[in-house]
Amino acid sequence: MRFRTMLLPVALAATVGAVVPAPSTATAAAPGPSLAVDVTAGRHPISPYVYGMNFASEELARDIRLPVNRYGGNATTRYNFRNDTTNRASDWYFENIPNDNPDPASLPKGSDSDEFVAANKATGTGTLMTLPMIGWVAKDRARACGFSVAKYGPQESTDQWAPDCGNGKKPDGTPITGNDPTDTSVAVGPEYAADFVTHLKTQFGGAADGGVQFYNLDNEPDLWHATHRDVRPEGLGYDELRDRTYAYAAAIKGADPDAKTLGPVGWGLNSIRFSGLDQDVCSRTGCWSNPPDRAAHDGQELGPWYLDQMRAYEQEHGERILDYFDIHIYPQQAGVHSNEPGDAATQERRLRSTRQLWDPTYVDESWIDQPVRMIPRMRELVDRHYPGTKVAITEYNWGAYGHLNGALTQADILGIFGREGLDMANLWTAPEADQPVAHAFRIYRNYDGRGGAFGDTSVRATSADQGKLAIYAAERSGDGALTMVVVNKTGDELTSPVSLTGASTGTAEVYRYSGADLTGIVRQADQPVGATGFTGTFGANSVTMIVLPRGAGEDTTAPTAPGKPVAGAVTGNSIALSWAASTDDVGVAGYDVHRVDGGTTVKVASSTGPSVTVTGLSSDRSYTFVVTARDAAGNVSAASPELVARTAHRPDGACRVAYAANSWPGGFTATVTITNGTAVPIDGWRLAFDFPNAGQRVGQGWSATWRQTGVSVTADSMGWNGRLAPGASTSIGFNGTWSGQNPTPTAFTLNGQACGN
Template sequence: MPRIRSRPAPLVLLAALVLATGTTGAGGMSGAALASAAEAPGLSVDLTAPTHPISPLVYGMNFAGESLAKELRLPVRRWGGNATTRYNYLLDTTNRASDWYFENIPGDNPDPGALPDGSETDRFVDQDRRTGTATILTLPLIGWAPKERAKACGFSVARYGPQQSTDPWNPDCGNGVRPDGTQITGNDPHETSVEAGPAYVTGWLGHLREKYGDAARGGVRFYNLDNEPDIWFSTHRDVHPAGPGYDEMRDRTYAIAGAVKAADPGAATLGPVGWGWNSLTLSGSDQQRCSIEGCWGDPPDRAAHGGVPFGEWYLAQMRAYEQEHGTRILDYYDNHWYPQAPGVFSGDPGDAATQALRLRQTRTLWDRTYTDESWIGQPVYLIPRMKDMVARNYPGTKVAVTEYSFGAMGSLNGALAQADALGIFGREGADLATLWSPPAATDPGAYAFRMYLNYDGQGGRFGDTSVLSSSTDQSRLAVYGATRSADGALTLMVINKTGEDLAAPVAITGRVPGGTAQVHRYDGADLTKIVRAPDLPVRPAPTGRSASTISTTFPANSITELVVLDTVPPTAPGTPSAGRPGPRSVTLSWKPATDNVAVTGYELTRTGADGTVVTTTTATRTTVTGLSPGRRYAFTVRGRDAAGNRGPASRPATITTPRG
């Protein structure tokens, strides 16, 4: 979670749409109403272009409540943040670090005598198992854990003197800053903590494995390698006052990640879990030193490591470990992301200028041409940047963002930014993402997730294969498209980020016209629900036979999802061709059927004196057995698609089996 800015400062085709057909009647708006909407950017979807899978893990959260997680069938949930860096599973006690006076606080455990059973993390995993959600737990690299199940604090007023701020409920616990503004140094970490290294991690994973099974058998699947270690010098300075350098991060990762893989080889690790922009290029040591000395142009720890930026060096070191030991100990390159532009990361949506800025800031996730409007002052393009770093230094490593937030989850503006971010994660090929500080189930931000995970209240989900979708101006009207493998549906999400209605057709290449598009919309008209609007026709486009269009108007500040169900059956396959039949078998083959989405299988019908038999296959060639010698048989074949549409039968092929 964001606690420091280490350098001082000098939005799947998910769309909010009200759709128009240009005619009056059910599902349409009048031509006058359509004409009154502002001219919109052009939207297009190309189903003939290359595609890629969307990882379901990009729709995760930190600490989501059980009812919302169950409703959404939340794919992944993280137990993370500053308090998880120092946690003792044996005592169910955390140290809250700089978030709350560096205090050890025991968990609210109903039966402390049963520990480690029933700890906070056990209960976290228990919830995830009830909701079918994968778990991410945070493990300590810092080397310390609370020493006992009792309250204690890192900077006692009785021991270290008056401090600028103290815990209102425990006034002996201070914030570690003297009244004159200087930080207290030289305190003893053992006042709150005991050493916790690889053996501690091995013991914890042993407990989890015994209780839940290993990762391959339904146990905990993911482990964060600590939380934002590059700013321990601030958040956990009572036990780690110096920012960790390149070598320390490598060595601690080798030790702890190695312990994870030894204890549970199927578990995935995520690191180095940096706090933000500086984490990509600077070690904690350089961040701490340069924030004091201003050495940003030539950071000394980087210079001592050949001038290689920290993230690049870290990935190369993880690759070197695998090359030497034959074991991959890093599965995900993980970095947190909080927009640094003023007022964006806030629960308050802010004024009109801040709200517009929030919607622009989602471009930091992908846009190589967007100069970040903060002290960063350069293009960020976070997901492509991280993927490029992986490709150069440790191919095969996945990319994760286990904390991010664009703020204002209680507002429509925040929901628009969140919906945009989820679309970007899918389109850009991120592998895992978990929102920090999850929305309440009634917050508009929760509806952004519902649009992807439960748009109809019956489990309707956005597609799982990203298709090429583009807007001529994504800053005004963002569009994301995906097909759904379960039924071949095309799902289109469009987000109107402006304060005016925008009229535009969605042009779809590679989909024959016909049928209708469902319309699911979330906007300011009613922030308590997603509205099912009348269906819209999928009409022919002027560009060709395999092209269609949906005419729409996108209301101001809205999210709309179009769901184009596959109602078009496959064409008839070619007439089956028989090889030389045997007395009891024959091999048949046929030219494939075609379909507007994809043919997923064939039904082969056999008719003869011994009755009619239907068999299924996914191939265009099969061997039929169980025939009788000296009998005459007729065979026809028809295609079917993922939606269950069955095409017409082929012309029949007739064969007679020899008598033997």
């Protein structure tokens, strides 16, 4: 695996003058895939925080109205706000380096972190501050290093400007052990976090009063044994991560109850699957198939276990101390995470690799070699293990900031974030204001130079071939305009039909960023839009914003609220609901059922009439539901009164299977979660079930070997997920097709034994 070693907000080298794929010189555009937007379907809010960055300049923050700016990275793990000094860890010879400060005597007032927050307040930007949780911070403003050559002997590499500072490895590459952590650092506890928050609150107000709103629970603690091995040479295990989170997060909440916390701030997919201790041990011994720390915790992967522990804290103490489940992601495909755009194959791979954020059919083209589905994976984990927790990716970087290919990729990523319902994302680090990747953000945040922005309510947008043309759409609440972003990932100019449902007719404004002018977004000719849509031409290697105003006289009246839902048939994993129908001046198009958990709601089912069965629930658990109605124009009613209903009890001591499907005409995606409810581990499993309808077929599957004969389906375990400890779960799935109807299978067996739902 590849560790990220970036540290500070370094400006990536601008390569605007590099070779850019030229627009096609053909006289006629090639036919492109069909695009479709349905304003009445798939509606959900887009969090503004998905457009965040790390260490953005004031100029860029003001220009794009940056919603949140993060103070993060390896250097913040041992940042001492009192003396304004960082330790650069393995990124730069484990050195303490004080920040430039014109008045050190006034510290902690006027520190680098103070200046960061002040700049954010000046641009109306929220702050995400990293709080050290490792137990050490830089001891003073004197420069020092963790592995002095004079003290610990010759080393493999030394700082050319401070030759006594080594990289902590002997000349033969073996690590130096037994060094003294106090060479650079002083021990601190949770009180340090409370003092830091209190200082920021004193300077800028609390989270509810325009001060710091968000706090990261350190930075990538599962890599401390590598990045901060001068003070933490062993990996961080399950229990210690939990205990430190309990102590430090509670200290933050005690100092500012309105602040939001984000954890565990892992470095990538392996941060969900393995503890730092297992990553440390297995990187040396190859124990990945049976990591010892996981085995000591009933075989449960770290991510779901961590969420279970955070939920347990709230149940015991009556206080939520984790608000966001935060995991970083850096593409591991060759050449993708690079400052340079790379050759044509690398650029194609960069554009393709964004599918790891959502696509269950995309097998990651790296050592991961399996579907990642990062955002749905994280969402499913919080929904199952700690409902109401939001999902964040506070570091990501797809490279090529100075190249058009990087801008196309970034525009695709921002569209995916909004469509998939991510709650926060922060690019590491921010681009320069004139780099192409900055223009990808402008497409969504300031496409016209006057504050024109992508909408804040996502609506359904589909492409017949997202590898060629990707489309994202959202309705803007301020003026009702429909905004559409189309990313042409090919070197050809493409002409495609764009069908619209529930949208206005009229004239749309068109803005484009492309190789024709890398210095900015260019206004194009207006696009006439008819009753069913339009035909658009999209330049080669371009990002296009289409803005369709809401038409005069358009339906703006929402349906009345539905009646309070009533529970009908109840099973161990489903509840049938019905309610009094809504009325509308034009007509009700459908209903959406939402599960309420704390202060958040999650859509769990939709129907065209006043009844539906909600599936995929846990047994013997209470759920709160509300229903909303929508009309053909996309207007949404107020929520119905709440219903609290409980699923049926399921006997213990058996396997359990939860089956959930997301359907569309002729196709569906199914996610199947298998739980070992017995007292003994399962080594290798075969799941079997029958489809109720002969027209249901399994297509591309993942995380299991899928087979179908007639209506009978089997799924055999893979090498990496075949062992299920008592109480452990694994999720598998497939894309399928259907004709006639698509009912849910109701009877499952695991290794020949009947399973409960």
